[in-house]
Amino acid sequence: MGALTDYLTQDHQQLDAWLAEALPDPAGAGYAAYSRFREGLLRHIAFEEKVLMLDAKERRGGEHLELFPILRLEHSALALLVIPTPTVALLGEIRTLLERHNPREEGPDGLYAVCERLAEAEAERLLERARSMPPVPVAKHYDGPRAHRTLESALAFAALGRSKQQR
Ligand SMILES: [Fe+2]
Numbered sequence: 698m699g700a701l702t703d704y705l706t707q708d709h710q711q712l713d714a715w716l717a718e719a720l721p722d723p724a725g726a727g728y729a730a731y732s733r734f735r736e737g738l739l740r741h742i743a744f745e746e747k748v749l750m751l752d753a754k755e756r757r758g759g760e761h762l763e764l765f766p767i768l769r770l771e772h773s774a775l776a777l778l779v780i781p782t783p784t785v786a787l788l789g790e791i792r793t794l795l796e797r798h799n800p801r802e803e804g805p806d807g808l809y810a811v812c813e814r815l816a817e818a819e820a821e822r823l824l825e826r827a828r829s830m831p832p833v834p835v836a837k838h839y840d841g842p843r844a845h846r847t848l849e850s851a852l853a854f855a856a857l858g859r860s861k862q863q864r
């Protein structure tokens with residue numbers, strides 16, 4: 698596998714490490730690690746959605762990859778789960794979702810390898826864009842009644858948004 702796959706897989710490992718560091722006390726001593734995780738995750742997802750998957754779509758004559766709908770849904774759910782003030786339980790839900798999500802992107806048939814094969818010699822340029830991806834603005838925490846604190850609730854809400862968009 699190539700340099701782009703390596704880079705993005707290492708990004709998953711770095712994000713996992715920050716999440717593990719934040720886990721024991723995410724709103725207290727672990728909040729700095731949590732912030733790095735949240736900013737890093739949103740930037741990582743922005744690259745996958747705005748650069749990588751769009752590049753693959755273009756190279757396939759405008760057709761999205763088969764993996765696109767599920768990855769998109771899980772990205773939306775992840776983005777919802779990083780909105781509330783972090784708790785141990787919430788970080789557990791995020792970790793469960795990442796354990797399901799990341800294997801779809803890594804490995805010989807994962808998103809990264811597929812995109813890298815499609816891009817051929819231009820994969821190097823995608824790697825440059827991954828490295829230079831700017832930070833993504835991060836919203837204030839919201840803990841009101843519409844906050845999503847479980848995987849189930851975040852996925853259900855994300856799926857609802859998708860079906861509305863398709864109508
Ligand atoms: Fe992803």
Ligand SMILES: [Fe+2]
Pocket residue numbers: 705709741745799802
């Ligand atoms: Fe990823």
